[in-house]
Structure formats: C-alpha cells, structure tokens
Amino acid sequence: MSNVLPDEYLLLPLRCRYYVWCSTRKRVNTLIPRPVDYRGRRIRKQQSKAPLGGVARCYDILIQPDTRSATPMPVLPPNLDAVIEETWQRVRDVPGFLQEGEARFLGLLAAGAPANGTIVEIGSFKGRSTVMLASMAKHYGLGPVVAIDPHTTTAPTDPVLEKGSSTFEEFVASLRAAGVESFVEVRRACSREVAEGWKRPIRLLWIDGDHTYAGVKEDFQRFSPFVSSGGIVALHDALHGYEGPIRVFVEEILRSDRFGPAGFVKSIAWSQHRPDDGGAFREQREKLDLRARGLVPLLTNGNILRGFKKLRYNLIRACVPRAVISPARWAAIISQHTSKR
Secondary structure (H helix, E strand, C coil): CCCCCHHHHHHCCHHHHHHHHHHHHHHHHHHCCCCECCCCCECCCCCCCCCCHHHHHHHHHCCCCCCCCCCCCCCCCCCHHHHHHHHHHHHCCCCCCCCHHHHHHHHHHHHHCCCCCEEEEECCCCCHHHHHHHHHHHHHCCCCEEEECCCCCCCCCCCCCCCCCCCHHHHHHHHHHHCCHHHEEEECCCHHHHHCCCCCCEEEEEECCCCCHHHHHHHHHHHHHHEEEEEEEEECCCCCCCHHHHHHHHHHHHCCCCEEEEEEECCEEEEEECCCCHHHHHHHHHHHHHHHHHHCCCCHHHCCCCHHHHHHHHHHHHCCCCCCCCHHHHHHHHCCCCCCC
8 A cells, every 4th residue: 555646545445545544644643753751741732822823833842942031132123024025026026946935034034133244145046035135235234145156057956957058147137137236245156165265254144055965064064163153044945855954954953052043934944053052942942853853764865755755744844833934023032042051
C-alpha cells in the first residue's frame, strides 16, 4: 500500500481506501513529534489569553520569553505601515518569487531591526526583494543595501536560465524604475568571493541564494559572525521543499543559544541574534524545533517530494505556525528580555 499515490486514492475500492487511510494516518502521526513533560505525559496546548482571531493558536509557540522582566518595547520607525504599503505598490510589478506577505515582512525586518550595520542580501535575481529592502533603507536612512548575486545559474536550485544568459540587466532596470539604484551596492559575484574580504557589521542578513544545504550553510557560516547583537537573520523558502534553508534554520539557529526570538512568516524563517541572553529563549526555540524538524529528513540527500512523502511533508508543514504578523506584534516579541538561566 505504500506504493499507492494520493492521486490514485479515489480509484481504489472502498475497503482498500480504508486500509490506506489507516496506514497513512498511523505513519504520519509518528512523524509529528508531540511535546511531553518529564514524566512522558503529553503537554496540552495552552489557550491564548488575548483573542487573536483565527490564528491565535499559532502564537502559543512563537518565540517569546517570560514578560515579567521585560524592558519597554522599542519604538518602530514612524509611518511604517504606510511606507511598507507604498513600497509594495512598486515591488509588486518586479519579477520574482517573493509573495506579498513575505515582501511586507521583509520590509519590516529591514526597518525594524534594532541593530546597527548594513543590510546584506544574498540572492537578488531580478530585484524584487532588493527593491523592498532598498526602498526601506532609502526612506529611513539606513545606508545602501549590499546585493550579492552573480546573476547567472550557479546552483542546481537557481531559476532555469538560457545558456549564457543573465538577469543582471533586468535587475538594474528594476532598481532604476523604483528609483533606488543609488541605494544599492551591487556585488555581481558569488557570496563566497564577497565574504573573503567582508568586515562590516550586519543589521539584516537576508539569505535567498543557493538553496542547497551546502550553499545555505556556507552563506550562514561566512556572514553570520558579522551580524550585530539584536540584528536579524532571515532565510527565504524555508517551507518550500528545499533542504538548505529549513535544515540550517533548525540545526544552526533554533538549536543555538546565540539566537533568541525566532519564527516563520509564510516561507521566511527568521531569528534575532541575541548572543548575550539567547539561552533564556531555549525552551521556546525547542518548541518551534519540535514542529519544524520533521521536515528535514524528507528533504535530505536530494529526496524528491512525491506520493506519500509529499503528503507527509504537507501534513507536517501544516503544523508549523507561519501566519503573517503585525509590526506591533513583532516589535513586542523582539523587545523581550529575561535573565539568563
């Protein structure tokens, strides 16, 4: 029965459908880890104290520590919602794969990260995310965005281009049309080459280049040491069936005490660099790890998602909270401080 594909399910006799359903349900349930206490008893999910609409259940494992010793919430840049809305109207016409909710959240990360340094983008393609980042940097005086991309197909996960073709001309045209060309420091090279001489602090590290595990891990290891305390690391396509982003996020970020608040918005995985008090967020990161780590084995070694494997992936991904979050809510999360444990 393991060879029966979901598309063929309705073609089976009724009795066979029942056995396929029971078998699938049993195997999927073993893949979704259930949080338990020290006695091995299942921990029931606590209800949210404040009603948050249909996505309230998603926030009980969003990374947020005890608020009893919290410091005041940092002030977000003025008119942030209006600036993001205006910027999105320019970004929506730029070719690319960044969805609206992701683009708006990326603008929030660029403008709201409570750290000094440069905004670094690894993987620009035709400039969709670059226009969002550069527009926010231009409006709030954050300095030029460093956009790193060879603009050729250098990795197996890159968009397919004709042999010898490049996206550089379209990239520059997108920047020029949005009026942000002078606010982007273009590095037409592989990230490895740029990293060799890199010494500047980083406020936002946006990784959206090579999506293989080796590629994402190398980008993270080369640039993350320069992320300022309070800065943000964000990876695109963490929930889109690529091994690199989700595996690096789980293994290098959620399991590291150098990072504090973390979460998913659509397919963006993000976390705040908190080298001083990241250990205080360990329990909350572990809860998110429980939800996300089941995706990793399904994607390792070049596994292709199809049949029951794709069904398992979709079921596990459905348990990962990834709702769009408001700027005020996000600011409240990253403003939390707790004593070290």
